[in-house]
Amino acid sequence: MSKFRFSVGPWNIHEGADVFGPAVRPTIAFAEKLANFKKIGFDAVQFHDDDVVPEIDTKSASEITATARQVKQMLDDHGLKAEFVAPRLWESPRTIDGAFTSNSEAEREYASERSLRAVDLCREIGCDLLGFWYAREGTLCAESKDMHAGVHRMIEGLNRVLDYDGTIRIFIEPKPNEPIDRSFAPTMGHALALSAETIDPPRVGGLVESAHATLAGLDPANEMAFALALGKLFGVHLNDQNGMKYDQDKAFGAENLRQAFNQVRVLVENDFGARGEYVGLDVKAMRTQKVELCYEHLKNSLQMVRLLEQKVAAFDYKIQRQFIEARDYEGLEMYVMKLLLGA
Ligand code: XUL
Numbered sequence: 634m635s636k637f638r639f640s641v642g643p644w645n646i647h648e649g650a651d652v653f654g655p656a657v658r659p660t661i662a663f664a665e666k667l668a669n670f671k672k673i674g675f676d677a678v679q680f681h682d683d684d685v686v687p688e689i690d691t692k693s694a695s696e697i698t699a700t701a702r703q704v705k706q707m708l709d710d711h712g713l714k715a716e717f718v719a720p721r722l723w724e725s726p727r728t729i730d731g732a733f734t735s736n737s738e739a740e741r742e743y744a745s746e747r748s749l750r751a752v753d754l755c756r757e758i759g760c761d762l763l764g765f766w767y768a769r770e771g772t773l774c775a776e777s778k779d780m781h782a783g784v785h786r787m788i789e790g791l792n793r794v795l796d797y798d799g800t801i802r803i804f805i806e807p808k809p810n811e812p813i814d815r816s817f818a819p820t821m822g823h824a825l826a827l828s829a830e831t832i833d834p835p836r837v838g839g840l841v842e843s844a845h846a847t848l849a850g851l852d853p854a855n856e857m858a859f860a861l862a863l864g865k866l867f868g869v870h871l872n873d874q875n876g877m878k879y880d881q882d883k884a885f886g887a888e889n890l891r892q893a894f895n896q897v898r899v900l901v902e903n904d905f906g907a908r909g910e911y912v913g914l915d916v917k918a919m920r921t922q923k924v925e926l927c928y929e930h931l932k933n934s935l936q937m938v939r940l941l942e943q944k945v946a947a948f949d950y951k952i953q954r955q956f957i958e959a960r961d962y963e964g965l966e967m968y969v970m971k972l973l974l975g976a
């Protein structure tokens with residue numbers, strides 16, 4: 634049994650297209666995904682705004698509300714909650730040069746308006762958390778944007794949302810690159826610095842994705858611990874990543890078991906989840922995976938969290954203290970590796 638409640642996004646079951654090749658698996662209907670999510674052991678669903686309302690930019694306000702209510706009903710029918718809504722600010726022709734940091738004022742305004750619609754969606758589907766992954770806030774050409782102005786525009790964008798709804802909470806999900814080269818919010822430190830400058834800092838926190846931290850050359854467990862220490866870890870996206878290359882979203886623990894252990898340890902030690910937070914996954918099946926087995930990466934990731942919770946329960950804090958007192962960190966490291974190997 635896990636002490637955590639888990640969430641997953643519908644995009645985590647996908648058709649397998651990558652930058653160099655087309656889809657290799659058929660599309661699975663949303664209702665079927667929900668049924669399987671529940672069966673596998675998830676409690677909540679993460680949404681982009683257009684996961685709730687497809688082609689949201691072409692829909693009227695009443696169409697948006699009607700579709701959102703249907704989705705809420707489907708969640709209720711499956712015994713699932715909504716965790717958050719994240720406006721998808723990276724696919725529109727109006728966000729080619731960024732959203733809040735676009736060089737075009739009209740495009741910046743589009744980003745804000747679309748974010749406010751995402752707040753409405755949160756309310757319709759029953760959550761109070763809005764997510765910002767700043768996919769295109771940064772540069773491909775280093776000289777193309779004024780970062781000083783960009784930072785203030787991102788804060789302004791956050792303030793617009795905070796001002797629009799007095800109880801909505803926002804997380805920033807930092808990522809250093811991809812699709813942008815130089816991101817304006819690459820790490821949790823950047824995210825929380827932005828938070829501190831808003832009109833209501835307690836309502837703006839961060840979400841750590843393991844792969845994003847790894848892409849920044851950082852330890853995901855430390856990124857989590859940093860946000861936890863400041864009371865700012867609003868969510869996590871557990872997954873894994875082999876070094877600093879393209880974003881892989883591999884099954885949790887598949888690449889770096891010790892780092893995965895330390896992520897679970899930090900979450901357990903700091904009572905993550907006690908304020909209603911979910912342990913979210915953001916994992917993608919490999920392109921080679923056949924459709925009959927396209928949920929395995931989710932099952933495996935959940936199993937890995939649970940197995941690592943057992944390892945955390947077995948972690949002997951007295952032994953840890955003895956090694957710390959002797960300043961024998963070689964010994965402590967070997968103790969952890971033997972614990973993980975069951976040796
Ligand atoms: C992209 C990523 C997104 C966010 C949600 O790398 O992780 O799926 O988690 O917008």
Ligand code: MN
Binds near residue numbers: 806842870915
């Ligand atoms: Mn993510």
